[in-house]
Amino acid sequence: xxxxxxxxxxxxxxxxxxxxxxxxxxxxxxxxxxxCEDGVCGxxxxxxxxxxxxxxxMEETEKQTLGIMGLDEGGYRLACQCKCxxxxxxxxx
Ligand code: FES
Numbered sequence: 001x002x003x004x005x006x007x008x009x010x011x012x013x014x015x016x017x018x019x020x021x022x023x024x025x026x027x028x029x030x031x032x033x034x035x036c037e038d039g040v041c042g043x044x045x046x047x048x049x050x051x052x053x054x055x056x057x058m059e060e061t062e063k064q065t066l067g068i069m070g071l072d073e074g075g076y077r078l079a080c081q082c083k084c085x086x087x088x089x090x091x092x093x
Contacts, residue, residue: 001014001015002014002015002017002054002084002086002087003015003087004019004021004024004025004028004084004087004088004089004090005050005087005088005089005090006025006028006030006089006090006091006092007049007089007090007091007092008030008031008091008092009030011028011030013027013028015084017084017085017086018083018084018085019083019084020082020083020084021046021055021077021079021080021082021083021084021090022034022037022044022079022080022082024084025079025090030092031092032044032046032079032092034079034080036080037080038061038080039059039061039062039065039078039080039081040061040065041065042065042066042068042069042078044078044079044080045066045069045071045076045077045078045079045093046076046077046078046079046090046091046092046093047074047075047076047077047090047091047093048075048076048077048088048089048090048091049075049089049090049091050087050088050089051086051087051088051089052075052077052088053086054084054085054086054087054088055077055082055083055084055085055088056081056082056083056085058077058081059081061081062077062078062081065078066078077090
């Protein structure tokens with residue numbers, strides 16, 4: 001079963017394919033803050049340390065928000081916009 005790992009603490013959660021990263025982090029109680037939950041405010045930024053290829057491609061809103069923040073390179077994603085199609089490791093910012 002695929003897993004999401006939280007780099008900050010080393011904790012891991014088993015997930016169903018297609019799980020929303022937002023729900024995984026909330027269910028696990030990992031300290032990632034959410035605001036709009038719509039890819040606009042940038043509150044939920046995480047760095048994808050491993051398994052970036054297992055996340056859904058970015059849509060335009062997420063790209064724009066990360067671009068405004070100057071974080072459109074380097075493996076950053078907005079957790080509220082990510083679906084997990086396999087294992088990945090994220091780091092909270
Ligand atoms: S909660 Fe606002 S961008 Fe994710």
